[in-house]
Amino acid sequence: MNNAPIGILGGTFDPIHNGHLRLAIEALEQCRLGEVHFIPGGTPPHRGAPKASATDRLHMVQLAVHNNPAFLADQRETYRTDACYTVDTLTELRTEFGSQQSLCLLLGSDAFAQLHTWHRWRELFELAHIVVMQRPGQPLGNTLAKADPALLHEYTARLAPSSKVLHESPAGHIVVLNIPALEISATDIRQRCVEGKNIHSLVPDAVAHFIHNNPYTTC
Numbered sequence: 001m002n003n004a005p006i007g008i009l010g011g012t013f014d015p016i017h018n019g020h021l022r023l024a025i026e027a028l029e030q031c032r033l034g035e036v037h038f039i040p041g042g043t044p045p046h047r048g049a050p051k052a053s054a055t056d057r058l059h060m061v062q063l064a065v066h067n068n069p070a071f072l073a074d075q076r077e078t079y080r081t082d083a084c085y086t087v088d089t090l091t092e093l094r095t096e097f098g099s100q101q102s103l104c105l106l107l108g109s110d111a112f113a114q115l116h117t118w119h120r121w122r123e124l125f126e127l128a129h130i131v132v133m134q135r136p137g138q139p140l141g142n143t144l145a146k147a148d149p150a151l152l153h154e155y156t157a158r159l160a161p162s163s164k165v166l167h168e169s170p171a172g173h174i175v176v177l178n179i180p181a182l183e184i185s186a187t188d189i190r191q192r193c194v195e196g197k198n199i200h201s202l203v204p205d206a207v208a209h210f211i212h213n214n215p216y217t218t219c
Contacts, residue, residue, distance in 0.1 A: 004034030005102035005166045008093065008128065010077075010086060012186070013040045013057050014050040015211060016064045017203045019184035021071075023133055026179045027106050028070055031131060031163040035070045036106070039089060042080040051190060054078045056214065063206035085119040090127040102170050103128040109140050116148040125158065128171050133179040140176050 007027050013020065016038070024036045040057045041050075050057060058078045065071035076092060077084045086105070093103060105128045107115070112132045115121050124130065134140045144152050160173040184202050192199050193211060200208045 003101055004032060005104050005129070006093075006097065007031070007033045007036035007104045007106050007131070008039065008090070009036055009106045010039040010041055010089065012050045013038070013061050014052050014186050015057070015060045015189060015203060015207055016040075017184045017186060017189060017207075018201075019182045021064060021204070022182045023106065023108070023179060024071060026177065027104070027131055027133070030177050031104065031166055031175065033070070033104065033166075035072055037072050037074040037093075038065055039074045039077055042077040042084045060207045060210055063210060064204045066206065083119075087118075087120045087123050087127070090124060094127050100170055102166050104131045104166055104175075105129070106131050106133065108132075109134045109138070109143060112140070113143050113147055113151075116151040122154070125154065125172050129166055129169075129173045129175060130158075131163075131166070132174065132176045134176055135181045136178050 007024065009020070009024055009027075011020065020038075024038070027033060028036055038061045040054065040061050042054045052060070055078065058073060058075050062073040065073055077089060090103065090105065094101075097103065105124065107130060109132055112130065115124075115130075118124070132140055144155055147155075155174060158172060158174045160175050163175050163177075165173045166175060189199050189202050192202075199211065203211070
């Protein structure tokens with residue numbers, strides 16, 4: 001394999017904030033990724049409808065990643081009207097990049113602990129590696145000790161000792177990273193917008209300006 005691994009970071013991004021960007025930077029640096037695709041979900045199947053439209057959320061992602069050449073705003077889910085399942089998105093990416101390109105699905109530890117509830121979740125390992133971000137002092141293993149047995153089995157069988165494996169195979173492993181905590185919540189940001197409070201320290205300036213000029217976006 002000659003190409004550096006590609007990171008995949010999905011979410012509602014309602015709105016995208018500095019916590020998302022910090023997570024992506026840590027993954028980029030610790031795993032030596034070539035790039036990270038930010039994919040705003042169009043119709044997320046696991047939660048209620050986002051406050052902002054899919055178009056506005058994509059635009060905010062574009063504003064947020066504009067100055068980092070390793071970050072890409074990926075619109076492949078934006079205009080879909082059916083449920084956007086990660087397995088379908090990864091299948092499309094795998095077709096696009098080929099069978100030998102390393103793809104890395106970036107997940108927080110809370111999301112990974114619920115992976116067994118995702119649509120066709122076992123197929124994800126055939127399509128990509130999974131890179132799990134855990135906070136220091138909150139080991140993922142402790143969380144998974146009470147998790148679904150099937151997920152715990154996959155975790156135990158696929159856990160790799162280092163991110164080196166991401167450069168040696170296209171899919172199938174789990175890598176756990178320690179990510180410094182950056183406590184920012186999209187829910188809190190939306191509430192601050194409703195209350196007319198400043199959000200400039202929580203989101204990139206370009207995103208803050210967009211929200212200020214389009215208050216319907218997240219409120």
